[in-house]
Amino acid sequence: MDQVPAPAMGQHLPASLAAFRHLRTANVVLLAGGATVIGAGFAAGDPWTHVWPGAGLWTFAVLEQINYFHIQLSHDNRADITRLLRTRRLPRPHLARDLERLSSSKAPEPAPSHVGDARAPSETARKSS
Numbered sequence: 001m002d003q004v005p006a007p008a009m010g011q012h013l014p015a016s017l018a019a020f021r022h023l024r025t026a027n028v029v030l031l032a033g034g035a036t037v038i039g040a041g042f043a044a045g046d047p048w049t050h051v052w053p054g055a056g057l058w059t060f061a062v063l064e065q066i067n068y069f070h071i072q073l074s075h076d077n078r079a080d081i082t083r084l085l086r087t088r089r090l091p092r093p094h095l096a097r098d099l100e101r102l103s104s105s106k107a108p109e110p111a112p113s114h115v116g117d118a119r120a121p122s123e124t125a126r127k128s129s
Helices: 015-043 048-069 078-087 094-104 121-128
Strands: 003-006 011-014
Touching (some): 011 015, 011 094, 015 048, 048 094
Antiparallel strands (some): 003 011
């Protein structure tokens, strides 16, 4: 799998992580469209059985957007709950941190083409003469 450097942590991030940057933006657009449809349903006076289920699912989708890209809302194990009680604040999600590292990292420099010496062949020939 292709790797993208993460110089801050010394670890490598998967190259496919860049797709999440685009999906984060697309998700906001889709959530706005969903809000428009739900608002139109309420304004048109549709029966509550047609509008409320969609409004509930939309609410969960907004909470998931926040949970993945902004603030970690879910704490499903003892370590998460202990950290929450210790720090008394909601942490940033790992995906948000990885996306930040991805945007702050620069492209890796190409490796030299020769194994033994990083200089061009003409420099090596001049030095040996």
